[in-house]
Amino acid sequence: DTAVSQTPKYLVTQMGNDKSIKCEQNLGHDTMYWYKQDSKKFLKIMFSYNNKELIINETVPNRFSPKSPDKAHLNLHINSLELGDSAVYFCASSHRTKAGSNYGYTFGSGTRLTVV
Amino acid sequence: DAKTTQPPSMDCAEGRAANLPCNHSTISGNEYVYWYRQIHSQGPQYIIHGLKNNETNEMASLIITEDRKSSTLILPHATLRDTAVYYCIVRSGISNFGNEKLTFGTGTRLTIIP
Numbered sequence: 001d002t003a004v005s006q007t008p009k010y011l012v013t014q015m016g017n018d019k020s021i022k023c024e025q026n027l028g029h030d031t032m033y034w035y036k037q038d039s040k041k042f043l044k045i046m047f048s049y050n051n052k053e054l055i056i057n058e059t060v061p062n063r064f065s066p067k068s069p070d071k072a073h074l075n076l077h078i079n080s081l082e083l084g085d086s087a088v089y090f091c092a093s094s095h096r097t098k099a100g101s102n103y104g105y106t107f108g109s110g111t112r113l114t115v116v
Numbered sequence: 117d118a119k120t121t122q123p124p125s126m127d128c129a130e131g132r133a134a135n136l137p138c139n140h141s142t143i144s145g146n147e148y149v150y151w152y153r154q155i156h157s158q159g160p161q162y163i164i165h166g167l168k169n170n171e172t173n174e175m176a177s178l179i180i181t182e183d184r185k186s187s188t189l190i191l192p193h194a195t196l197r198d199t200a201v202y203y204c205i206v207r208s209g210i211s212n213f214g215n216e217k218l219t220f221g222t223g224t225r226l227t228i229i230p
Contacts (some may be wrong), residue, residue, distance in 0.1 A: 004159070031216065041201070043160070043220040055215055090159050094216050105218065107159030 003027050004108040006091050012114045013081055021076045021111045023091030029104060031055070032074035033092040034066060037110075043090070049074055081115045088112050120204045125225040134191040136224050138204030141185040147206050149180060151189045152218070155200040160220075163189065163202075199228045 004025045013019050025032060033056075034046040048056035049068040063079045078085060091108040121139040128134040140149065150165040164171055164178045166187075171178045177190040191198050201223040207216075 033217070035218075037157075042222070043154075043203075045217040045219075048215065048217060056217055058217075088157060092159070105162055105216070107161070109159050110157065112157075 003106050004091055004093055006089075006108040006111050008111060009109065010112050010114075012116065015081055015083060015115055017081050018077070018079045019081060019113070020078070021089055021091075021113070023074045023076070023108060025072055025091075025093040025106070027093055027095070027104065027106060029093035029095040029106075030071055031094045032068065032071075033094070034074065034076050035090040035092060035107075037088045037090065039087070047074075047076075078113075083115050086113055086115045120206055120221050122202075122204055122221065122224045124222065125227070127227050127229055128191075128194045129229050130196060131193055134194040134198065134226060134228070136189040136191075136202050136204075136226060137186065138189070139186045140204070140206045143184050143206050147208055149178065149184075149187045150205040150207065150218070151176070151178065152203045152205065152220075153200040154203070154223070155197075160203065160218075194226075194228045196228050196230065199226060201225050 006023050011019060031048055031050045033048045035043055036046050037043045045058050046060045047066045051071055052068045065077045068074045088110045090110045094105045148165050148167050151163040152160040153163055154160045164173055164176050166178045166180055168180055168184055180187045203220050203223040205218055
């Protein structure tokens, strides 16, 4: 009964390929996110969705396209993969609660993408 | 969100208290201090957060100075499993429907020494 689950855990692919990473949360949260952690370990937000609506889109190349079929799922599709896309991608979810709470912010265990 | 400054690394002996400092001199009145940690490239894990009062939970204590310009995370009895990168994050406590992003800095790499 993992709260935020991502698949696959590891993904090795060649440059130019198209790949998807899936994320599902069973916490009943209404917001989901994608974060990217590069080789220097900087962790940065890429997208957020609230009730299937795109809220945050942080200057990410348009080769990256998130899709949220419902509140519990947020997938990340990447076209024409490049070497620089190699990173660990984390999915997260949260829920709007009272001000000053942690919103139940929960991260998945990550997908390590390696582009060769 | 206000910027935070943390030492890049710290060591602590197993069983001792680990005290991790964070400076956030530009914090504004409605911003909270949050602490997360990341163990060996796992997803970040929430530890604790506070506004101006000291806070304690089952994982840690958070001490915030009276002027709120700095804080200290205290792990009272560090174990080897506490070895991780610890992130201090300052952000508004106001929720804005999907805009609750976390801005991570470089964090402090805490190593617990047996």
